[in-house]
Amino acid sequence: MADKSYEIMQSDKIESDIEGYLRDQENKSYLRFITCGSVDDGKSTLIGRLLYDSKLIFEDQLKNLESDSKKMGTQGGEIDFALLVDGLAAEREQGITIDVAYRFFTTDKRKFIVADTPGHEQYTRNMATGASTADLAVILIDARKGILTQTRRHSFITSLLGVKHVVVAINKMDLAGYSKEIFDTIERDYRTFADDMGFSSIQCIPVSALKGDNITESGNNMGWYDGPTLLEYLECVDISTNEENAPFRMSVQWVNRPDLDFRGFSGTIVSGEIKPGDEIVALPSAQTSKIKSIVTYDGELETACKDQAVTLTLEDEIDVSRGDLISDRNNRPEITDQLQAHVIWMHDEPMLPGRPYLIKLANKTISGEITDLKYKIDVNSFDREAGKTLKLNEVGVCNISLNDKVVYEAYKTVPALGSFIVIDKMTNATLAAGMIDFGLRRATNVHWQAVDVDKSTRAQQKRQKPLVLWFTGLSASGKSTIANLVEKKLLALGKHTYLLDGDNVRHGLNRDLGFVDADRVENIRRVGEVAKLMVDAGLIVLTAFISPFRSERIMVRDMLEEHEFMEVFVDTPLEICEQRDPKGLYKKARSGEIKNFTGFDSPYEAPENAEIHLRTADISAEEAADQVIKAIEENYL
C-alpha cells in the first residue's frame, strides 16, 4: 500500500529499472468508480485523502492546499482535503460540489478514475452521469446518522445505472466512538434494503476520512474490523463480468472510404469478439457477409474484442451505414420501434408525452416520442406513483415510440445497445437518459397509444371540433369546387382542415381500384378510414366523392362518433352536370366508352337526411359554400 517501504520499493524500481516499471504499468487493470454522498458525509475529504495518501498530490498542489486550508479555516489550520477536489470557484465558496468532477490516481495494482458527484436530490442527474461510466460505487454514510433517505436514493440510482459493485463507506467513525455496534447495525440495515437491488457485491467498511482510518491503512482505532481498507478493496475487487461466448456486436460509427477500392466500417465493439472469416449480418437490413479483415493503423488484427475501436472490411459489398449494427450472424439482437425504458429526466423543461424528441441510441439519432409514462418511481422510497409527466431529476418507466427501427439489447445485457439520450429538437439540450428494459410488440403499443394523447387533446390544441364534411353528388355536380371554397373559408377562420378529393385519391391511395361496385365500396371504405384517422388527429376533413351508395355513406358515418359526420348533398340535376361536363366524361359515357358511370348505368342513391342540402341550380358555388359554413357554425363550432 502507501506505506513507506512500498513507496521506497517503487522509487527504487523507477530509478533502477524504468523499463520494467513501465511494463508493469502497462498491464495494470482499470477501475472507474463513483462516490455518492453529501457534503456533510465527508466525501470530498475521502477522495482528497485517497489522493493524498496514495501520494498523488504534487508539491506545488500541496503548497496551494496548505495556503488554501489556512485561508478557508475550515479545519482549524489542518489540511482540508476537500479543497483538493472541489473544483469550480463557486463551489469552493459555497463549500458544495455541484457537478461531476473526475479524479485520477494510481497504485501498483490498478489505475483509478473517480467520478466525484454531488449528493443532493437536485443533483440526481449529475450522479446518474457519473454512474453511467462507473464499475463500482462508493456510498458514504455518516456513522452518526446511519441510513438516510439519500442513502436509499444513491443506492437506487447506482442500481438503476447498472453499477454492479457497491462499497458502503461508513464514515466519521472517529465521531461515533469507533463503535463496532454502530457499524454492525448500519451494515445490517443496509444489506436488508439493498438486498434486491441487483448488486453483485456489497462491501461495508468503517472509515474516518478525516483521520485516515481504513482508507489506505488500517490504523489502530478499529482493531475489531478485520476486513480490507478502502484502497485495498478498490485494488482487489473483481469487476470482470461473465462475458464468455457473448455474441459479437459492433455499431457502425463511421464508414471509412478513402477511395473506391476500400470500404471499411469503423466502430467500437460493444460485445463479444471477432476474427476474419466470421459470419456476420448487418442490421436492420439483414444482409449477410463474412469478415474479410480487421484493419488498424498498426496492421491487420487476427482478432478483436469488446471495447476495441476497429475498422472492419467485409467479403461482400453490402449496404451498411452509420447506426447499423454488425452482428454475429447466428445470434442477432432484436429490432423494434417501440420500447419500454427507464428514463431519468435531466432538464428543467418537463417531459411531455407525445412531443417529438430526438433519441440518440447506438450511433443513431432518430425522431420519436414518449407515448406513455407508465409510472414514476420515487427515488427515495422506490414507490411507484402515477403521473403524466417527468420533471427534472425524476425517474419513470416509459413507453417510447420511434419513427424508425432500431437494433437494441436490454440495458442490462449490453449497456451500449440499451442506453440512449433524449435531445430537444429546438434547443438541442440533452433532456434525459434512458435505459431500455425491452421492446414492445406493435399491438400492445397501439392499445395504449390511444390512451395518452387522444383525439380531444389534439383537437383542443387546434381549438376546434374535428369533423368530416362529406360532399356527395353526381360527377360534375360541383362537389370539389364547393369543398375547395369551404376549405378556404375554414382556413380563414383559423381552422385546421384537409380536403380529400376523389380524383386525387384515385391517383394514389386507391390507384388499384376500378369502378365496379365492389371497388366503389372499397374506395369509400378506405377514404372513410383515412378521414377517421384525420378526425382522430383533430382535423376538419372535407371529402369530395360521388359516393353513390347510401350504405357506404352510412358505413362512414358509423365509423365516426355522433356529430363528427356531416353529409353535404350537392344536388345538381343530371342535365346540368351533363351540360358542364368539364372532363368530357358524360360524353364518353353516352357513347359507351365508359362503363358503370353514375347516373347512367350505375345508380346514384340520393341522401334522404343530409345535414346540408345544396340546390346548386339556384345558387352560386360561393353562396353554397357560405351555406355550409353557416351550418357548421350553427351546429358545431
Place this chain on the structure above:
Amino acid sequence: MSINHLEKLEAESIHIIREVAATCSNPVMLYSIGKDSSVMMHLALKAFYPSKLPFPVMHVDTTWKFREMIEFRDRFSQENDLDLIVHINQDGVDQGIGPFSHGSVVHTDIMKTQGLKQALDKYGFDAAFGGARRDEEKSRAKERIFSFRSNQHRWDPKNQRPELWNIYNSRIQKGESIRVFPLSNWTELDIWQYIHLENIPIVPLYFAKERPVVERDGMMVMVDDGRMPLKLGEVPMMKKVRFRTLGCYPLTGAVQSEAGTLTEIIQEMLLTKTSEREGRAIDKDSNASMEQKKQEGYF
C-alpha cells in the same frame, strides 16, 4: 480476452474523434505542437486509417513559439499529409503585441484567445478538438468531453449538458460550437507511457540539452531569438535544461535536467513531484484563473 487501461483509453479517444467526424459538419483539430497534441494527432491518424484525417488541423500561432516547435509542426504535417491551417492574429501583430512589451496576460489574451476565436469564426468551424486533460487543472476536471460554447465562444460551467456513457450530443444551433477533448480521461503518466509505447515523435525541447537561458522571476527562460530584451547584467547561460510543457518561449519555464531519453523523462517525472503547469506563467495569476479564462473563451 480483454484490453488493458491504455488500450481502453486509446479506444475511447478514437470513438470520440470518430463521433465528431461523423456528426459535425465542419470540425477542426487544434494543434499546439505539445506532447498531448502529438498524442491526439496520433489517435486521429489511427481513428481514420487508411483514410486521411477528414478535417483540417489548425495551429494558432502567437508568433512567439519556440523555433523548434514550428520546425516540428511543419515537418510533422508534411509527413502525415495533414491539411494544416496556421492562424496568426494579424490585428495583434499590427499592434505589436508581445509578451515582453504587453505582459503575459495581454499577450495570451490577444494572440491566443482572441486569435483562436478569430480563426474559428473565419473558417466557421462547428467543432474543435483540444488536447486538454481532466487531471491538468481543477476546472478541467469538471468539463465535459463535448463541451458546448455559445456563439460568443463562452463556456458556462453551470449549464453543461449531461454526458452519459459514451453517447455524445453534438447538436448545436448555427453560430454555436463545441470543444471536444478526446484526452479528457488521460493522465500525464498515461500520455508519456503511450508516447513511449507507440514511439510517437515529440518536439526535441522535451529532452534535456545545453540551451541558452536567463533566470527571471524564479523562472528559467530560454533565449530563443533576438527579440528577447535582456535586462542590465543579464547574460544568457548555457545550461542543460528541458521543458515540461511547451508554449510561447518567453512564458515557458525550463527545468534543469539530465533526462535525454524518453524513459529518463518519465523517470524524472515520476521522481519529482511538481505538477505540470507549474512552468506556465499563465496559471499563476489566481487559483481559479483557468475557469475564468475558459468562460471568456480560452480553449
